[in-house]
Amino acid sequence: MKRKAYHGRAVSVLLAVMLALAMLAGCGGGGDAQTDSGQAADSGQAADSGQANDGATSIKIGFVAPFSGPMATFTVGARYTADEALAIINADGGIEVDGRTLPVEVIWGDSESDATKASEVATKLVTSDKVDILVGEWTPATTSPVTVVGERNGVPTILANGPDTSWLEGGPFTWSWGLFFDYNKFIDEYFNGWDRMETNKKIGLVLDSHVDGVGMAEIMKAKAGDRGYTIVDPGRFPEGTMDYTQVLSQIQREGCDILVASLLTPELIQVWNQCQQLGYVPKTAVLSKGLHFANDALALGEGKGQGITIETQWSPKFPFKSSLSGKTAQQLSDEFEAALNQSPDLGLGWDWTLFDVIADVLERAGSLDKEKINQAFAETDLDCTYGRIVFAENHVGYCPIVFGQWVEDEKWGYKKNILAAGHVPEITEFSEPVYIPGYKPL
Amino acid sequence: MNGIFSKGPAGMAGPAWHARRIAPIAVLAVLVSLAFWGSDYLLSIMILIMCYMAIGQMWNLLGGYAGLVSLGQQSFIGLGGYTLAKITQVYHLPVILAFVLAAVISVLFALLISIPVFKMKGVYFTIGTWIVAECLALFFSTWSFSNYAQGYTITATYAFSTAQIYLVALAVGVGALIVVMAVLRSRLGLALMAMRDNAAASEVRGVEQYRTKLKCFLISAAVTGIAGAALYLNQAFIQPANAFGISWTVSMVFIAIIGGMGTVEGPIIGAVIFVLLRQALYNFPGISMMLLGLIAIAIIMIAPRGIMGIIRRKTQFEIFPVRRHPSA
Numbered sequence: 001m002k003r004k005a006y007h008g009r010a011v012s013v014l015l016a017v018m019l020a021l022a023m024l025a026g027c028g029g030g031g032d033a034q035t036d037s038g039q040a041a042d043s044g045q046a047a048d049s050g051q052a053n054d055g056a057t058s059i060k061i062g063f064v065a066p067f068s069g070p071m072a073t074f075t076v077g078a079r080y081t082a083d084e085a086l087a088i089i090n091a092d093g094g095i096e097v098d099g100r101t102l103p104v105e106v107i108w109g110d111s112e113s114d115a116t117k118a119s120e121v122a123t124k125l126v127t128s129d130k131v132d133i134l135v136g137e138w139t140p141a142t143t144s145p146v147t148v149v150g151e152r153n154g155v156p157t158i159l160a161n162g163p164d165t166s167w168l169e170g171g172p173f174t175w176s177w178g179l180f181f182d183y184n185k186f187i188d189e190y191f192n193g194w195d196r197m198e199t200n201k202k203i204g205l206v207l208d209s210h211v212d213g214v215g216m217a218e219i220m221k222a223k224a225g226d227r228g229y230t231i232v233d234p235g236r237f238p239e240g241t242m243d244y245t246q247v248l249s250q251i252q253r254e255g256c257d258i259l260v261a262s263l264l265t266p267e268l269i270q271v272w273n274q275c276q277q278l279g280y281v282p283k284t285a286v287l288s289k290g291l292h293f294a295n296d297a298l299a300l301g302e303g304k305g306q307g308i309t310i311e312t313q314w315s316p317k318f319p320f321k322s323s324l325s326g327k328t329a330q331q332l333s334d335e336f337e338a339a340l341n342q343s344p345d346l347g348l349g350w351d352w353t354l355f356d357v358i359a360d361v362l363e364r365a366g367s368l369d370k371e372k373i374n375q376a377f378a379e380t381d382l383d384c385t386y387g388r389i390v391f392a393e394n395h396v397g398y399c400p401i402v403f404g405q406w407v408e409d410e411k412w413g414y415k416k417n418i419l420a421a422g423h424v425p426e427i428t429e430f431s432e433p434v435y436i437p438g439y440k441p442l
Numbered sequence: 443m444n445g446i447f448s449k450g451p452a453g454m455a456g457p458a459w460h461a462r463r464i465a466p467i468a469v470l471a472v473l474v475s476l477a478f479w480g481s482d483y484l485l486s487i488m489i490l491i492m493c494y495m496a497i498g499q500m501w502n503l504l505g506g507y508a509g510l511v512s513l514g515q516q517s518f519i520g521l522g523g524y525t526l527a528k529i530t531q532v533y534h535l536p537v538i539l540a541f542v543l544a545a546v547i548s549v550l551f552a553l554l555i556s557i558p559v560f561k562m563k564g565v566y567f568t569i570g571t572w573i574v575a576e577c578l579a580l581f582f583s584t585w586s587f588s589n590y591a592q593g594y595t596i597t598a599t600y601a602f603s604t605a606q607i608y609l610v611a612l613a614v615g616v617g618a619l620i621v622v623m624a625v626l627r628s629r630l631g632l633a634l635m636a637m638r639d640n641a642a643a644s645e646v647r648g649v650e651q652y653r654t655k656l657k658c659f660l661i662s663a664a665v666t667g668i669a670g671a672a673l674y675l676n677q678a679f680i681q682p683a684n685a686f687g688i689s690w691t692v693s694m695v696f697i698a699i700i701g702g703m704g705t706v707e708g709p710i711i712g713a714v715i716f717v718l719l720r721q722a723l724y725n726f727p728g729i730s731m732m733l734l735g736l737i738a739i740a741i742i743m744i745a746p747r748g749i750m751g752i753i754r755r756k757t758q759f760e761i762f763p764v765r766r767h768p769s770a
Contacts, residue, residue, distance in 0.1 A: 067728040110727030115684040127483035148678040170595030209590040238583040
């Protein structure tokens, strides 16, 4: 009986403590939020929309990205880059705003690869942590809800990575600025790359009904005729499909030398395996979206990643320098490799560009007044990690995207060569294309 | 309101009876006034609490009272959200129309799927409802009418301030509570509770199980559809994987179980804890989902009947009495 009473009391105390903790953390704000750059967020200082936060002790950047969930592989290097960038920005105490020099800090928010969580955590960063600039990175599931929060609350917001088309459907924008690639140029680079290869110019599409699949199919069909190519399109299918035999059989029957699949990594592996099982080895293949990392190419199986092509958003051979660090793409890649012991991935380009732009905007704004920061975004004209960034009238600052190819490499298993970059004239050196080993003419 | 809140237990007279009558009105007045003095953060939390409370109440009505453990309630959230997106973003019609249509479409869809899923019992019903939701997610992913899996950014919602969205969420939350109270204090509620306590005995006494459960399912669908529209009024971006995702129902189950299944107060307590806990865990990016899971397991192990279960066992206290008492 005594034991039962004790147990009851323990339960009550435990639940009361948990509830109190939740209430404190929930209503009290982000005092203990994980931050970078040292100084803790002081959540008590209010900054109404559009007003400068006069009592601020730091400049707060709220950074929402998928640190868990299916997109988490893309954010592995985000904290590393943030630490490097903030060390440079805060080396002399930070950035001068409203007559005071304040350090810049990043408050992290995990979207968990989910739109609802992205919306909730971005709202928390804006309304509780009172961030001065909101950042959303990686895929529409994170960037679109973060955009809404920025627009609704009047907070300057910068989004990064993804095609411009789906983001622009949420416009016109007042407070949001996007670092995106031009989907038309993205597809142009595919054709530029294929123009360098000897094929029968027949393209088979393995595209799902997600943003990338639908957009890619539409643009490729629109461009193929003018470029002298023929499209074989078995149609869209839901994301997560794992049986592609029917789709691939149709493409095989049509004798397509070029295969284009834009899917997540497990699905791409399945597509490639089923190609082998069907005895279909195209002359060249784009495995888009889910094959950005050397580890992804290795996951295809021994030797099976050789010659796979993909849109490429980062290469040590990019001829640009970070405006913040002054380092070249090669130097940034080398340092990343040394620090994290992994091959440099596409996140490097986006993350460094984000911090290049944010530091430049804050320096030019010279204030935490949100209107001034927003105006500084509008007037951006910066040579940085991704070349020249200027925000167009539609609020997009276009970033370079080129056509790359995985080839076997001793260091990380695979490395990516650049095959075509028609829209990036600064890139002048290209590798010779490699065909898929085992290609059999049909 | 009278029929729902005023009938105090026998013997309760004078100040206590008046307090029970006035308290809900006073609480409602404070909640409405929040829109004018609450900070944006407080309002954003209250929006979530109200919406999650509404969907938690509806899941509880099914799982806690009607014995219909559904894992497919996200179907109605998705339908509500997509109705809002199509009506405002594509057809540029008023938001209020979207809320009305969200309820209508959800009820019609519930009626349609009730034909197969009501033939299933117990765990088969649970799995059947889940499969329906998954099918909807796949269908919306490949349907050009719903813009495939690209979804919509619902830009009409940019014009809504946080306070305005809060007032909508408040109406949805309080509305859901009134609906549950009205249902439970009606003949339908009596039948539900009789079925919950002893299905065979209730049937012998004339409770038509099929019709009773169907009515409950349709009411739950309507309110969940409206709550879905409110959730996406706040989120303003919808994609099938998110709209019809199982995580909505996981949230509902969490709220009902933590708060206390089969009680009206349970989903209120559960929603408050769920939302505040999730806000707190956002301070631990990367591991928040894992922590939420661990806390849920711990609470369920310690308090299997939920917080309201503990309170009732110890104090017999209830804020929203649904049992009828003979008049004095």
